[in-house]
Every structure is written in C-alpha cells, then in structure tokens.
Amino acid sequence: MVQKELKRPRGRPRAYDPDDALVQATESFWHAGFAGTSLDALSAATGMNRPSLYGAFGDKRELYLAALDRYVEVSRADMVRALSDDVPIAAGLQRVYDGALALYFAKPEAPLGCFLIGTAATEAAVDARVRAKLGTGLRELTRTFEARFRAGRKNGEIPPGTDPVLLAEMAGAVLHSIALRARAGDSRPSLQAFSRAAVKLLCGAARPRRRTKGSAR
Amino acid sequence: MVQKELKRPRGRPRAYDPDDALVQATESFWHAGFAGTSLDALSAATGMNRPSLYGAFGDKRELYLAALDRYVEVSRADMVRALSDDVPIAAGLQRVYDGALALYFAKPEAPLGCFLIGTAATEAAVDARVRAKLGTGLRELTRTFEARFRAGRKNGEIPPGTDPVLLAEMAGAVLHSIALRARAGDSRPSLQAFSRAAVKLLCGAARPRRRTKGSAR
DNA sequence: TGATTTATGTACCAGTCTGTACAATAATGG
C-alpha cells in the first residue's frame, strides 16, 4: 500500500532498513543502557558498520535520542488505543497495564521493564536532552490517562467530584512502579495481580463506594 | 560513645575514612550511574587513589554494590522512623514523601531523584547482583509501608476490610513515581502537591468515606 | 559507457577505561 521507493535515490543503495536498525539499536540500549552500550554492540545489533551508523543517525547520543523518541511515540499510540472511549475506564486501564507487562516481559529470560524508565532515568542526570525527553515522555503518558479520566467524568463513568489529574498521576505511578519492578526481577504474575488490584482501587475509590464482591466478569 | 580506635592496627594508618569515602562514591554513582562513573571520578571524589580504592572495597562493581547496600539501609531506617506508630498514618506517609523529596532535591541545581531507582534500574538488566539488590531494596521499602498499614488496621486507624498489601504497593508506587519524576526534571512543588493528593486518596479511600474538610491536625 | 553520487568496509587514531606491579612511606612491635 505505502509506496516505498517511488524514486530510487542516486547513489549506492543502503544495505539496511533505517527503521529496523533503530529498533535493533533500541534493543541494545534497552539491555545495557546508554553508557553501557558500545558502538561495537550497536554495530553488531544493527548489522551496520560504524560509518553507516554515523551517516544514518549521527553519533551515539543522537541515535539514543532517536530511539527514545520512537519508543515514546509507539507507547503513546498504544496507550491511546488501549484507552479508547468505547471500553469502560477500568477495562481500558487494565489493557494498558497488560500491554505494558507484555512489552516489559517480551524477553521472558531477562525482563527489561520499560526502555524509557529503565535507561533514560540514569542518563537524565548527566544529559539535559535525555532529561527533557524523559520528562515530556512521562508527562505525555500521564496526560493520556488524564484525558480518558476527564472524558469519563463527562460521560458519567466517574462522579463529577473526582480529580482526573490525580487519578492520572496515580495510574501513571502504578505504571512506573510496574516498569521498575519488572526490571528489578519481580515476577510477572505478581505484577499482574498488583495491576488488577490497583485498577479496582482507582476505579472503585472514584465512585460512591459499593460492594467489591460479586462484580460480573 | 562508640570507641573507634581502641587499638590501632599494625601498618601505616589510612588517610581516609571508609564510611566517608563510601558516601562520596555514592554521590558520584548517583550522578552518572555505574557505567558512567570512571575510577578516576571515584578517585577524585573520595580522595583515595586507585590502589586504596581496590584495597578498601574491591573493584568498581563491589564498591557500587556496597553503595547500594548502604543507601537502602539508610532509606529503610528513615522510613521506619517516619512511619512510627505514634503519628497517624496519613501524617507518617506524608513524612516519608517529604523526606524523600528533601533527599531527591538535595542538590537543587541538579535533582538526582533516588539513587537506587535512578541508577540500579539500568544496571539491573546486565548484573544479576544489582538486580537482586534493587528487587530486595524495593520490596523492603514496600514491606515497611505494609507493616504500618497492617498496624493501622489493628489499631482501628483503617477499616478491617482494606488490604494492607495493596495500600503498601500503592504507597510504594507513589514513591517510585516521585523518585523518577524528580530525576526527569519535574518541579519539587508539583511533586509535593502530588504526594499530598496521593496521601489523601490512599488514606481517604481506605476509610468508610467521610468529609475531607476540617479534619483536626 | 563514463561521470556522478551515495553507501560500505577496513583500518586506524587518539584518548580513556579498569585493574595492577612496585617502590616509597608511615605506623607498630620488639
């Protein structure tokens, strides 16, 4: 559908796919962090030799920043999809957490948690651009939660007295905690259980109080 | 009170204080992470030359692990103190968060967040011992919350139907989020506001629902 | 086909990294 090479560029064709290479580079950084990932490792992971890396992405830092950008954008899009208005808030929240867990445990032998939280946090103290991307990335995700809670308040899904900003921050905090704990070695079932309880608390605490027992599905 | 040099050891005396040096090393790691901190930096920060560092702590990794241990122990002790039973739960929780913020913003020009969360998360994926320390560290803090909630349930501070494990995990999640967001550049007042709202939510949601306005002290 | 353009592969540079060998130093024990 999408036409890729309407017109071939002039010189020798690339031996790699830039998007693919960025994904591979992301996985390398995801595993060992920015400082812990060498250009040799990036070269091996992407299949590109060093000069090609520089030609395509600039230096190591620029490549890392590009990887962060892509990751945040994909995560945001996934969240928006999971939180779609035609699913009740609690179910949407749970979909976000389930999706996150699937990503964080994608490599079952070595759970990596969240790429942004797991690697950019360290670099943020040293590199202002990383700090900015980490900050805006986290805020974007929180704001996605907030938008859903706000819509839910308008819908009547959530009583008018509740604060969508606070609920969004709490939902974000749960996500942060899961991301971190996955990388810290906590088991997936335990985090899944936590996420379910947290959803119940956040969506239950928001309403006028009712029985928790015997709720359908 | 504590006698330090009841008997001087045999050889040439040390030119440094081991505890002090560990604190200095911690600050270095706190800033740039494990991989980002060189032995030269550690040497400069501690005032010890390389062979002394090796003699005192072993290699760089061992030194980092010792720094993590000390940090977790101090944090745990601070938390236990803040959550003492003779202060209401909500106030105790708030003391924990206020203390954390004071620590995370100790260097106002460059907020470093939490040492454990900010640096060990990155290294955890590569180093099993760091992962273990991160995991047990986080769990210890959460269990400290849990103990306080459990005591509060026994006291009547919190209704018997609530789950202390969940509340502790939520309180921990708020702490994790604050730690992260401090390092991501969020302002201290915004995080303080978040912590206050979170305390209200966690301690308010736990009780049978009542007015928030006009509660004494 | 030959000129042009772009990307690749090799090889390398200068600097930095972690860790250590070794001599000098400063204390104690007899």
Added chain:
DNA sequence: CCATTATTGTACAGACTGGTACATAAATCA
C-alpha cells in the same frame, strides 16, 4: 633502632572507547 605490617603514590599495561579517513563498491544519470 631495626623488622614487620599495612597503606600510599606513581606509573603503567592491555584492552576498549567513540569517532573518522580513505579506498572500494554499487547504484543512477547523461
């Protein structure tokens, strides 16, 4: 005062670091 012990300071080894210069290869354009 000399032997012993432990730490310090210097200097260095060997590996690895990020980044680049340069010749080669593969495509298009005329």
